[in-house]
Amino acid sequence: MLNATILLQILWTSLATSSYYVLFAVAFALVLKVTRIFNFAQAAIMTVAFYSAFVTVQWLEWPAWAAFIVMMAITLAASFALERIGFEALRKRGVSVMFVFVFTFMVSEFVAYLAMLAFGTWPQTIFPTIFWPVTLVGNIAVSAWDLPAIGATIAMLALLFSFMRFTRMGQFMVGVADNPDLAELYGVNKRQIFLVAVLMAGALVAVGMFLYGTRAQVLPQTGLSLMLFAIAATIIGGIGNIAGAAIAAIILGVIQNSSILVIPSEWQGLLLYVFLFLAIVFFPNGLRLPRRRRRFATATRDIGGSKDASAAEGQV
């Protein structure tokens, strides 16, 4: 029976659980915007983040705050390695877009198999339990997880926003995202900016996985599905539009969670792939036109020569 209470409940829960989706989407969108790379290796970073927290809490039995710090450190280290060892090498060689795609995707697969080997294929969570105490607000059940999750997400987004708006490096980042060669001419160190972007994405991912892993079960392959969600949100939100990706993530998250009302649970997993498909076919340029009008084809051409016919000649 559908009534206001149930609706509100679902809305609240899906809003709260959109928190990690937003972080994953923003991370993906940020790297894409600044480095022009579709970072399919984000799933690897996510897997690394989760399992480092898991090991710290469940094997080392350290307290949660320690686990968070350890997780953040390891995730940032992994992001550092990804950018400095992986992406930089690919950039230096001037490899094609296909190469980057396959490479980053294989990295995620590799890490997933490592996780399978080390941790097995049964579901894990960061804390031994994912049950949180619930308080009733009106008739809505609010989990003790909900508010901190939303709070953490807002905090991270606020940090990101202030960084990009108010710090010099943040402004350089926006410049590099817009026109990397021009930014270089003005003395901006592209290399450094790329690294900062990837590290920030790593931080977002770490927080996101901590949230996810304290509320839901994780398998070695979970990173991949969560990343696909981030990709769908990024595409729908508009390539180059970080705020758009965040909003799309919230909307998709709410839709996915509310779908339990209309779709049997076995089919819920499929919804994600449907989103992805719809995103690509119907909204390749995003639901809202990105302010910088960077067409997708032009954006990826810079990573190594997409000679796609949809990329128009640039000369005037």
Next chain:
Amino acid sequence: MEYVDGIIIIVGLYVILATSFNLIIGYGGLVSIAHPVFFALGAYTSAILARNFGVPVPLAMVAGMIVALVASVALVLPTLRVSGDYLLIASIGFQLGVLEIIKNVRFTGGAGGYTNIPPFLIRDFGRESYVALVLVVMVAVILLVRLVARSDYGRAMSAMRDDELAFASVGRNAMWMKLAIFGLGSGLAGLAGALYAHYFRFITPEQFEILQSSAILTMVVVGGMRTTWGPIVGALLLEALPQAITFLNLPPSVLGPIQGLLFTGLVLVFMFFRPQGLVPAENVWRGGEETR
């Protein structure tokens, strides 16, 4: 002998998969990881038609091939209209999504798998006849792809990969070619799936998962893209490896990940240090001459 027959058939099928994937990703330049899903569609279609609807196996196999082909066009048509770069993302979604459907639907047997698939040839002519069938199809596929790559079509594919805008500027239609290449390659994967189904007579969704994508990609990348022998070498090598590992008597929970690590690890290593693969392709397209 049954064990050896099984291995030969598996290797033969992987050669078909690697060769057909080479057509798509190597010659066509279409980046997609959705090959195992067409292998699956061919297998399930043929199996279900033969078992539930009594369709004679050869016809069911052809139907399997056609379903795979049509599904591939359904994947490629909408996404290529947008941009070639989206194809990879869409293929990931397609591969994972269709398998999700297979796992949840009753008439495919769900996650438990589909059993009692009608046999073919073995009852009347013995196991060796099936082995012969697979090998014959394998050789036919190899020759077919080789023929296509060395013909005028191969010249067109080479030009299309080089510069799609210039390709359009000489009046050639890249879209149709991509559809045809993807359709043919995926259809052949579907045929391999049907052949698999009627020999082993039991299929589960697990057999067609992302691990297979990595395996096939590895065979083509490590073997050498855009060559005739590359996928063959790759398939042989990558089927030999798991067999070698089984001798180590590892538990299945470890075996799977180790195989996965080997496949993905090999792709990464080769992409980094020897991107041309074991059998390198020529830089220049030459038609009708001896290609490797």
Next chain:
Amino acid sequence: MGAVLDVRGLNKSFDGIVVARDVDLSLQPGQVIGLIGPNGAGKTSLFNLISGVIKPDSGTVALDGARIDALKFHERVSAGLSRTWQHIRLFSSLTVLDNLLIGSADYPGERLVNVLFARGRLRTHDALAREKALAILGKIGLSAAAGAVVSDLPYGQQKLVGVARALMRGGKCLLLDEPMAGVEGQSYAAMQRVVREVAEQGVAVCIVEHNVAFIQDLCDEGVFMFSGTILARGPIAELTRNPQLTELYFGH
């Protein structure tokens, strides 16, 4: 009057920059028109708009009296509108001869069914195309380079190959984007010959060029573009003597 190419009222802006404003252009068979103007005037963009690489905001393009606005880039080429590129776009994995062969008007090898079931057709077509290609290569003095890899050729010759490839189509209208940039000596003379001959055969040619001598030699008429607008039309000599236009040209 039977214009081969009839462009009317073409408009396009990108990011607030007007790339084409109310552009009208018409080409008669056998006519050679020079499109001149400073860098950034919108000349290449005009070619892109006419050939269908970019969509105009408004305006029409007709080829031989028939509107081609609905046709995609490769379809316009098939209809008879060929173009070359400012930065040559040859197929680096193909030899010079193959670069030409892939440009032939009819290419049965483009369809998989033909490759599988109509080998005879492929063979016949191939023989004819080869003949035509070698003839064209002969005219531009590059017969010896037929089997060469394009990256081995000097720049000027690569440009010639680009034009030759566009000629394989045997279209009605040819747009040449800076064919002489970076070209000198024998290739220069060959390019001139080619353009003259093609025009004599009734093809309408429009050339974007900075090389004034080349334009003066070959073009009947010139069109001066600036900031997306056509400022003047007329005999080349008149345009080049006009002090205001010269100032616009060199002022940039």
